[in-house]
Amino acid sequence: MTFLTRCRVCLTLIAVLTAGLAAWAQTGQAKITGHVTDGSGAALPGATVTISSPNLQTPATAITDGSGQYVSMPLPPGTYSVMFELEGFEGRSNSAVVLRAGELLNLDSELGLAALKETVEVVAPAPTPPAPPRPRPETPKRPVARPVPAEQLASVCGPGQPGAASLALGTIVAHRDEANRMLYGNNDTLVIDVGTNAGVVKGQNLVVRRRYRVVDDRKVPLKEAAFGEEAAGLIQVVETRPETSDAVVVYACSEFMAGDAIEPFDAMPMYASIEPGTPQFDDPAKVILGDHGKILGSARDLMVIDRGTSQGVQRGQHLTIFRRTLGERGPVSTVAEAIIISVRADSATIRIERTRDAVTVGDMAALHR
Numbered sequence: 001m002t003f004l005t006r007c008r009v010c011l012t013l014i015a016v017l018t019a020g021l022a023a024w025a026q027t028g029q030a031k032i033t034g035h036v037t038d039g040s041g042a043a044l045p046g047a048t049v050t051i052s053s054p055n056l057q058t059p060a061t062a063i064t065d066g067s068g069q070y071v072s073m074p075l076p077p078g079t080y081s082v083m084f085e086l087e088g089f090e091g092r093s094n095s096a097v098v099l100r101a102g103e104l105l106n107l108d109s110e111l112g113l114a115a116l117k118e119t120v121e122v123v124a125p126a127p128t129p130p131a132p133p134r135p136r137p138e139t140p141k142r143p144v145a146r147p148v149p150a151e152q153l154a155s156v157c158g159p160g161q162p163g164a165a166s167l168a169l170g171t172i173v174a175h176r177d178e179a180n181r182m183l184y185g186n187n188d189t190l191v192i193d194v195g196t197n198a199g200v201v202k203g204q205n206l207v208v209r210r211r212y213r214v215v216d217d218r219k220v221p222l223k224e225a226a227f228g229e230e231a232a233g234l235i236q237v238v239e240t241r242p243e244t245s246d247a248v249v250v251y252a253c254s255e256f257m258a259g260d261a262i263e264p265f266d267a268m269p270m271y272a273s274i275e276p277g278t279p280q281f282d283d284p285a286k287v288i289l290g291d292h293g294k295i296l297g298s299a300r301d302l303m304v305i306d307r308g309t310s311q312g313v314q315r316g317q318h319l320t321i322f323r324r325t326l327g328e329r330g331p332v333s334t335v336a337e338a339i340i341i342s343v344r345a346d347s348a349t350i351r352i353e354r355t356r357d358a359v360t361v362g363d364m365a366a367l368h369r
Contacts, residue, residue: 030073
């Protein structure tokens with residue numbers, strides 16, 4: 001192709017383009033064009049350009065080509081908002097873009113990389129709510145017994161000779177709150193096997209007694225054996241039912257056990273020492289029992305003699321414990337001095353005050369008169 005031919009072709013193309021633009025401009029429409037690049041200036045193909053305005057029923061869109069260039073559709077003159085978006089990049093908006101009639105507006109945009117966002121979703125079953133705490137079993141309130149005068153307590157303890165007729169109302173069954181307990185003591189609450197049907201009333205004091213076999217009689221048949229009796233202490237009824245009752249240990253002479261007998265408590269007035277008088281050696285009583293089944297006694301120990309109120313014995317009465325050195329009528333050998341602290345119809349409990357020798361079951365006791 002000659003030079004002249006080339007010039008003719010170029011002039012022809014220019015004429016065609018000029019005529020096209022002139023024709024498009026005469027319609028009064030405008031367009032927006034430009035390039036979309038990243039921060040380094042590289043073209044971003046596939047970016048979406050959204051053009052919106054009240055003049056448009058729906059927003060117009062354009063997509064950038066391989067060189068990052070876009071061209072909008074013809075738009076009427078007015079004010080527009082242009083939004084540039086591409087996945088992985090931060091969007092950018094240009095507002096108040098004014099288009100005039102027949103204008104081809106160049107609007108470039110540079111998009112920065114979007115900030116990296118990481119969402120960690122943890123999927124797990126909801127924790128099981130803790131089980132409500134189990135209510136603690138209510139501990140029964142400890143009942144409170146009424147005070148017992150000290151002078152009455154003085155007549156509770158000590159061994160005794162069982163009477164011909166039993167005065168027992170019933171027995172101790174068990175500890176009210178600890179069924180496996182075997183021994184009981186002060187302030188423990190016990191269950192007894194008698195109640196209102198047997199005439200037991202709240203506040204009543206009962207003496208607890210236990211029988212034991214005299215040591216010397218081990219070889220004697222049971223039906224012929226001698227038995228002693230000791231007081232374990234005093235209980236007071238705090239709750240009654242028809243067949244059973246609850247009672248608190250208000251005074252313990254020794255340990256209590258299930259099976260111990262309970263009797264009505266006949267409180268004796270506080271004893272006062274009677275004038276010593278003269279020991280009656282010719283009409284002696286006999287020491288028949290020791291405390292807890294012992295056959296020997298020393299100072300402050302309790303023992304039992306075979307004389308009681310039916311023989312005129314009184315609380316507070318003095319006596320001399322003795323032995324005869326040469327037969328029944330031989331000289332007297334004094335063993336100990338004692339005082340009577342509790343009396344029954346046919347026996348009395350003595351407390352040894354002073355000793356020259358150990359008192360033994362079988363020794364004689366001269367009452368002072």
